[in-house]
Amino acid sequence: MGGVDPASQDPELLRRLLRAKDRMDAASHEAWPVGRLAGVSSVSEAHFARSFRQAFGVPPHRYLLTRRIERAMALLRDTDLPITEIAFQTGWGSLGTFGRTFRDITGENPGAIRERVRAAANELGRVPACILGAAHRPDLTTAVSEKRRRESDGINGSNEKELP
Amino acid sequence: MNQGVQVVGLYVRDQDEALAFYVEKLGFRVHTDVRNGDYRWLTVQHPDQPSFQLGLFAPGPPVLDAATAQTLRAIVAKGAMPPLVLNVDDCRAAYDRLSARGVEFTQEPVDRYGNVDAGFRDPSGNGWKMIETRR
Numbered sequence: 100m101g102g103v104d105p106a107s108q109d110p111e112l113l114r115r116l117l118r119a120k121d122r123m124d125a126a127s128h129e130a131w132p133v134g135r136l137a138g139v140s141s142v143s144e145a146h147f148a149r150s151f152r153q154a155f156g157v158p159p160h161r162y163l164l165t166r167r168i169e170r171a172m173a174l175l176r177d178t179d180l181p182i183t184e185i186a187f188q189t190g191w192g193s194l195g196t197f198g199r200t201f202r203d204i205t206g207e208n209p210g211a212i213r214e215r216v217r218a219a220a221n222e223l224g225r226v227p228a229c230i231l232g233a234a235h236r237p238d239l240t241t242a243v244s245e246k247r248r249r250e251s252d253g254i255n256g257s258n259e260k261e262l263p
Numbered sequence: 264m265n266q267g268v269q270v271v272g273l274y275v276r277d278q279d280e281a282l283a284f285y286v287e288k289l290g291f292r293v294h295t296d297v298r299n300g301d302y303r304w305l306t307v308q309h310p311d312q313p314s315f316q317l318g319l320f321a322p323g324p325p326v327l328d329a330a331t332a333q334t335l336r337a338i339v340a341k342g343a344m345p346p347l348v349l350n351v352d353d354c355r356a357a358y359d360r361l362s363a364r365g366v367e368f369t370q371e372p373v374d375r376y377g378n379v380d381a382g383f384r385d386p387s388g389n390g391w392k393m394i395e396t397r398r
Contacts, residue, residue: 110276110333113340114388120342121369121384154341 115140127166128190175213272318275387281319288364340388347391354379354395
């Protein structure tokens with residue numbers, strides 16, 4: 100991961116990068132091209148993606164995908180919204196891209212997850228929702244493949260460039 | 264009550280800044296503010312909670328070496344410290360009041376499971392959930 104110890108990053112920079120992460124958390128359905136995120140963090144576009152990945156372990160675009168999938172899973176669990184509507188509400192431009200990314204990340208189809216998590220859901224009201232959300236966040240340790248990323252042109256904000 | 268948790272501390276990047284935030288913006292009161300050389304023991308208190316103090320501590324010498332302090336400052340700035348929860352009577356009113364004072368909210372008030380919650384951060388990066396519990 101770039102060979103830079105994250106602790107060597109300037110805390111003032113990290114605090115500003117956190118602001119960009121917070122903004123994605125608050126509005127993951129919106130488009131977050133790198134220029135917008137860099138503006139939130141007051142850093143250049145050239146440095147943003149690399150600094151973000153050093154700080155948080157994943158590139159910003161992939162972080163956004165995890166938040167969208169997390170939110171889609173919550174809507175599948177807690178609402179009766181049609182899957183098409185959930186795809187659009189969570190920021191995808193097409194149902195096909197949503198379904199592919201969802202399967203890539205969770206290994207299941209949205210409909211199958213809906214049935215399974217509903218059967219298991221109970222007692223969740225006792226935990227603050229933000230903490231619950233983090234606990235359910237899909238773990239993106241495996242990269243979404245280049246093929247998938249090329250296919251994901253329908254994703255809002257996918258015009259950002261991730262540094263290698 | 265004589266037994267129980269008395270102080271829980273946060274790491275902050277600057278104690279003066281943290282003091283201004285927790286007292287002037289959130290409405291806490293200073294409980295203890297004493298110095299010994301470079302060391303400063305600083306705690307604040309919620310006005311409704313006289314048996315509990317929130318410590319606002321800066322990582323650094325003489326308690327911690329420079330490298331450890333730097334790591335902790337980075338962890339705080341990344342928002343990686345454990346979640347904090349503030350109970351309020353009226354989350355939306357508190358949101359309006361604190362927003363007007365310049366508190367950095369990360370989440371507007373949302374109804375969930377019959378409660379209302381919002382999220383904010385202190386200047387250092389410590390994340391708070393502000394919850395109004397339905398009675």
